[in-house]
Amino acid sequence: xxxxxxxxxxxxxxxxxxxxxxxxxxxxxxxxxxxxxxxxxxxxxxxxxxxxxxxxxxxxxxxxxxxxxxxxxxxxxxxxxxxxxxxxxxxxxxxxxxx
Numbered sequence: 001x002x003x004x005x006x007x008x009x010x011x012x013x014x015x016x017x018x019x020x021x022x023x024x025x026x027x028x029x030x031x032x033x034x035x036x037x038x039x040x041x042x043x044x045x046x047x048x049x050x051x052x053x054x055x056x057x058x059x060x061x062x063x064x065x066x067x068x069x070x071x072x073x074x075x076x077x078x079x080x081x082x083x084x085x086x087x088x089x090x091x092x093x094x095x096x097x098x099x
Contacts (some may be wrong), residue, residue, distance in 0.1 A: 005050050009097040012061040027053040058093045
């Protein structure tokens with residue numbers, strides 16, 4: 001099954017724009033603008049990057065993503081902490097965003 005990247009997703013009750021950038025790899029999100037940017041230079045990696053950014057934005061908006069306060073390798077200073085009840089809510093939020 002090929003994943004079609006939508007133009008918008010619903011994250012924590014807010015509509016987020018999905019912006020595809022043809023000449024970039026990786027992805028990022030901006031919670032202040034409700035935007036997710038997906039680099040589409042590698043079509044093979046694009047679905048993984050999309051899922052990664054949607055999932056991480058849900059965790060950030062739910063206050064479940066934290067910084068260690070020291071710089072490690074690329075993005076290694078971020079940790080995610082949640083229990084099973086919160087995990088069930090995250091899965092529900094992810095389902096809403098994707099379907």
